[in-house]
Amino acid sequence: MRARTFLVDEGNSERLLRVQANALGATRHMVRRFALNQLQRELSAPLRPKRTPRDLAKLKAAPGGESAFRAGEALSDLFEGVLSGEAISLQGVSQAAAGVLASVGDVGAGQWLATVREHHEGTFQHCMLVTGVAAGFARGAKLSSAQAGALMNAALLHDIGKAVIPRNILDKPGKLTPEEFEAVKLHPVAGYDYLGKHGSVSPVIMDAVRHHHEALDGSGYPDKLKGEEITPLTRILTACDVFAALVETRPYKATRTPEEAVEVLIDMTLTSKVDYGPVRALAGSFGVALPPTMGGLVTKVAGVRPLG
Structure with a gap:
């Protein structure tokens, strides 16, 4: 009915x-x-996950589960803040992000991502996975405390603009229509605008939230930035975002392995979409060794499969 x-x-x-x-x-x-x-x-917004006491206990008991729960609560608050127009505590966001970073250090990025995949779904799962992938990057690349903090906060904040996108579009089991994709493309600016009005977020994190879908060749959105116009933090976040999208679990697509996700990122590097430096560091964080230079990558790939 x-x-x-x-x-x-x-x-x-x-x-x-x-x-x-x-x-x-x-x-x-x-x-x-x-x-x-x-x-x-x-x-619109991905709703706060509803769990029975048993499910909640199971999540908290899983490896990294406590930090995943705290990050999920912070993420829910963010989505609700965007929808209501009310400010939220960004200190809570930073604490949740720091908890994920510490937890990934304890249980490993792969295990933390597995816990999230088991207990979250849809857009919510993706946002959580990006945060976990960013933690893996920060650990593997041995970022400084300040650099790791900026990346973790940017990861947790980057997709909050999706609160304004209809859920039937966000979680559609198939290819989006051009009109639906135009709607999705609104989310970086929506998140950026919300943070600008209600937060004291650093300009470098604000930039990453707005521009994490830009591409080196200028084909990204929302501002079609090119090359050096894209900041180092944003380049790292973009690589983490793509990697997370590939390894997430959705009913309508296969879950890629880290090795398969790196292969996709390599192709994006060769077509001037993403920066090789962050891709190589991210790959190394997940146990995939890549050549130290872009020239070495081209040579390696050319020896395995034709280019172009």
């Missing part, structure tokens, strides 16, 4: 309006002045 929602006004006639709506086949009611916000929440 198809759900039928009726909007009712407040006041002396509200009860009568509900009775009339029921007579017309209403399955639920909304008070008009609250309806827009409620519908936007239902149709």
Whole structure:
């Protein structure tokens, strides 16, 4: 049976309006002045995961599970903040990101990602995986405390603009239409704008949130930046984002191994989409050794498969 929602006004006639709506086949009611916000929440943001006490205990008991839970709570707060327009505590975001970094150091990036895949799904899973991949990068590349903190915060914040994208588009089991893809492309600016209004986020992290879908050849979005216009932190975040998308679990696609994800990133490097430096460091963080230079990569690939 198809759900039928009726909007009712407040006041002396509200009860009568509900009775009339029921007579017309209403399955639920909304008070008009609250309806827009409620519908936007239902149709757009990935909702806070609902777990039974047993499921929650299982998550927290899993390797890295406590930090995954804390990061998930911070991420839920972020999505809700974007939708409501209310500011949230960015200190909580930083604490959650630091917890993931420490946890990945304890259990390993691969195990932490496995825990997330088991207990999260859809867009929420992707955002969590990017944070875990970033932690693996920071550990493997031996980033300084300041560099690791910036990357971890950028990873947790990077996709919060997806709160405004309809869920039927975000989690569509198949290729997006051109119109749907245009809707998805709104999320970097939506996240950037929210942080600009409500946070004290550093400019370098703000830049990474806005530009993590840019490409070195200028074919990315939203600003079609090229080459040196793309900052080092953004280049790292882009590589982590692509890697996470490839290793995530979705019902309609195969989950790639880290080695397979690196192969895709190599192709993106050879076509001037992503920077080889971060790709090589990320690959090394997940046990895949690549040549120290781009020239060495070209030579290696040419010896295995034809280029072009």
